[in-house]
Amino acid sequence: MSVVEPGMSWTVVLPVKELAVAKSRLGAGPEARAALALAMARDVAAAAAGCPSVAAVLVVTDDPLVADKVPADRVEPDVPRAGLSAAVAHGASAAVSRWHHSGVVVLAADLPALTSASLSAVLAALDADRGVVADSAGTGTVLLAARPGTPLAPSYEGASFAAHRAGGAVDLTASASAGVRRDVDTVADLSDALVLGVGPATWASVREHRASWREAGLL
Secondary structure, three states, rough: HHHHOOOOOEEEEOOOOOOHHHHHHHOOHHHHHHHHHHHHHHHHHHHOOOOEEEEEEEOOOHHHHHHOOOOOOEOOOOOOOOOOOHHHHHHHHHHHHHHHOOOEEEEOOOOOOHHHHHHHHHHOOOOEEEEEOOOOOOOOOEEEEEOOOOOOOOOOOOOHHHHHHHHHHHOOOHHHOOOHHHHOOOHHHHHHHHHOOHHHHHHHHHHHOOOHHHHHHOO
16 A cells, blocks of 8 residues: 555545445446446545555445455455444444554545545645545535544434534535545436546446446436
8 A cells, every 4th residue: 555654644444335236326237337336446445545644445345346356455344234324433443443543534435536636635634633525516425534533423324514514524625626526426427527537447447338328328
């Protein structure tokens, strides 16, 4: 993984759904959707690993293909199986147990335009104990960070950005590029991400399944 610069280091927690149920709103066939979900998670993990202040990447998933194909220092099963907040809390606990000197930063697994530099910029802007970045719609959460010793307190159900702000996380959205905020739930979202520039795994997946994506209205 990346060499950590002096100062604050981070462990990235990356929760990834089982591929068979991922990205149902995208409209393409199930094989194309599953392949895209896996590819985006691979690109997010790679971008995180390339960030100089990231010490490790921990993936939380029950999908064996995700566990095998997404690059990570550690893979944790979703033991709670009680929704995203519980999965994130479980991953954060495992991260703190293994890398207790690092802060914890949770990333959405569907940010194919995320880059190492854009992640570094957001983490460098955090001057409080907890911080949060809104998605492109302004309602969801694409990044949640807590410094060492600070509870992460994830609250992903519903309007999660407002919930995290109400819980005391400072708003880091102004420090986030469009690529950091561009999560992918619809074909229009994917089109936007492609314009911004996506990672190699995502691009290869779209090309491989281009017939399915064309039928869904992307190409």
